Amino acid sequence: MTTTIDSSTGKTPWVFYGILFGILGTLSILAWGPIGVSGTYPRFIGELLTLVAPDYAAANPYLQKMGDLFAKTETYLVIGLLAGGFLGARLNREKAPACEMIHPSEKSPARRYRDAFIGGFLIVFGARIAGGCTSGHIISGITQLSVSGFIFAAGVFATGIFTAKVLKGRHVAAGA
Amino acid sequence: MTAFYGLLIGVAMGFFIQRVRASSPGMIARNLRLENLSVIKFMALTIAVGMVLVYALNLVIPSALHLDVKPTYVLGVLLGGLVFGVGFGIGGYCPGTSVVGIGEGRKDAMVAVLGGVVGALVFTLVYTTLIAPIVKVADFGKITLADVTHVSPFVLALLVSAVFLAAIKLLPTEVGAKR
Numbered sequence: 001m002t003t004t005i006d007s008s009t010g011k012t013p014w015v016f017y018g019i020l021f022g023i024l025g026t027l028s029i030l031a032w033g034p035i036g037v038s039g040t041y042p043r044f045i046g047e048l049l050t051l052v053a054p055d056y057a058a059a060n061p062y063l064q065k066m067g068d069l070f071a072k073t074e075t076y077l078v079i080g081l082l083a084g085g086f087l088g089a090r091l092n093r094e095k096a097p098a099c100e101m102i103h104p105s106e107k108s109p110a111r112r113y114r115d116a117f118i119g120g121f122l123i124v125f126g127a128r129i130a131g132g133c134t135s136g137h138i139i140s141g142i143t144q145l146s147v148s149g150f151i152f153a154a155g156v157f158a159t160g161i162f163t164a165k166v167l168k169g170r171h172v173a174a175g176a
Numbered sequence: 177m178t179a180f181y182g183l184l185i186g187v188a189m190g191f192f193i194q195r196v197r198a199s200s201p202g203m204i205a206r207n208l209r210l211e212n213l214s215v216i217k218f219m220a221l222t223i224a225v226g227m228v229l230v231y232a233l234n235l236v237i238p239s240a241l242h243l244d245v246k247p248t249y250v251l252g253v254l255l256g257g258l259v260f261g262v263g264f265g266i267g268g269y270c271p272g273t274s275v276v277g278i279g280e281g282r283k284d285a286m287v288a289v290l291g292g293v294v295g296a297l298v299f300t301l302v303y304t305t306l307i308a309p310i311v312k313v314a315d316f317g318k319i320t321l322a323d324v325t326h327v328s329p330f331v332l333a334l335l336v337s338a339v340f341l342a343a344i345k346l347l348p349t350e351v352g353a354k355r
Contacts (some may be wrong), residue, residue: 014218017192021218022225024192028185029230031248032178033242035189037272041296049300062303073182078275080186085279087187088194089284096280102205102268115273116201116284120274120291121298123260127271128299129307130256131246134270135189137253139219141246143226145321148248155257156264157208163265164208 025143032073032143036136038127040078043069103167130155190276199276201268201284208265211351217344222343224337250314252307267291337342 027079028035042062047069057063069075089096099109106112127133130152132141138156141149197203197213206212234241264270269277269288277285299307321336322329 006288012196012214012218014196014214014349017196018218018221021189021192021222022229024185024188025222025226026229026233028181029241029243030233030271031181031185031242032296033244037183038271040355041271041278041292042294042300044194045296045300048297049295060300060303061308062300063234073178076179076182077186077189077335080183080188081190081193082279083193084187084190084192085199085276086190086281087279088276089280092195094280096200096277096282098281099195100200100202100268100284102202112284113287116258116267116269116287117291117294119263119265119269120288121295122263122266122291123231123270123288124263124292124295125299126256126259126261126263128256128296129259129310131249131251131311133260133272134219135272137246137257138185139222139226139246142223142336143229143230144243144245145227145329146245146315147319147321147324147334148246150321151248151253152257155254156261159258159261160208160264161210161261163262164205165210165292167205167265 014142020045021139022143025139034075034136035077036074036132036140037078037081039066039071040069041124042066042076043072043075045107069156070093104169105167188348189272190279193276194271194280196242199269199273199280199282199285200279201288204264204268204273206271212284212349213347213351214349217347217349220340220344224340228337235330235332245318246317248316250316252311252313255310 025035043066044056046063046066049060049063099112101112103115104116121132130137132152137149137152143154193199196218198213198218202213203215209216230241267288269285269290274285274288274292278289320329321332325332
């Protein structure tokens with residue numbers, strides 16, 4: 001029996017997993033450090049550039065600052081995410097849609113893929129400006145009471161809510 | 177050894193993200209439209225639990241913790257957050273949930289990760305000229321609320337988590353059928 005995940009219905013066990021995730025983040029800080037994801041993207045680029053343009057990669061100050069892909073614990077965490085997503089869906093006999101339309105303007109898979117690409121580009125570019133993403137800045141950052149985590153979260157939700165509402169075709173009333 | 181811990185924690189984290197549907201871009205869009213707040217509440221609860229645990233442990237066994245606070249360079253952190261939010265709203269993925277989505281078999285998640293890889297490449301190419309000057313503006317270093325307020329971090333953790341828990345309790349999870 002296979003169920004399709006439908007985001008429009010149903011309750012999720014967010015209370016249970018929220019408590020577990022809080023404990024997991026604490027275990028991570030005990031084991032090696034706070035969880036994070038987005039730094040893995042430029043470290044992956046560093047590996048690629050080392051193959052095709054080794055002199056450029058060795059001289060790029062950002063790649064040098066970010067360090068070696070396979071030396072970072074975070075890289076193995078990201079590999080784990082892939083397996084965790086697979087197991088979560090498989091063990092619960094859920095089948096995620098291959099292409100989930102999320103805005104009224106996404107009338108074809110091509111439009112959805114375009115939005116996914118632009119979205120993916122901007123989240124990683126933005127996260128690298130800020131030095132972290134949802135996990136590094138918001139979850140780990142605010143957990144540690146880091147001022148940067150609060151500032152990043154404020155920025156993300158300000159434009160995130162605005163963008164999602166505008167794409168729904170409804171304008172946000174001033175002051176609402 | 178930490179690589180193994182990282183892998184295990186990653187598997188658990190990916191599993192949790194999948195179970196609460198945070199890897200569904202449609203669910204993220206509904207949360208950002210404030211129609212359903214379950215993923216936002218999941219994050220707030222994670223943080224509330226984590227901060228109390230971490231700063232309670234910090235009272236007892238501070239040397240066992242690997243705390244790592246990110247620097248607060250106000251302009252870059254805010255600008256990065258604003259850019260991130262636009263991408264979050266358009267695509268419905270974040271850098272981690274898209275990887276979880278690939279594990280679930282989502283093709284749009286693969287496209288989002290590809291977009292992220294291209295984003296990281298462009299970022300690397302423009303870092304020295306465009307980004308490095310921004311991250312130097314209003315850089316206060318690795319500061320926490322405790323440094324700013326001179327209140328004990330454990331007391332602050334209790335206060336902030338109480339605020340988060342109150343918001344979780346008071347706000348509806350399903351904001352109701354709008355039409």
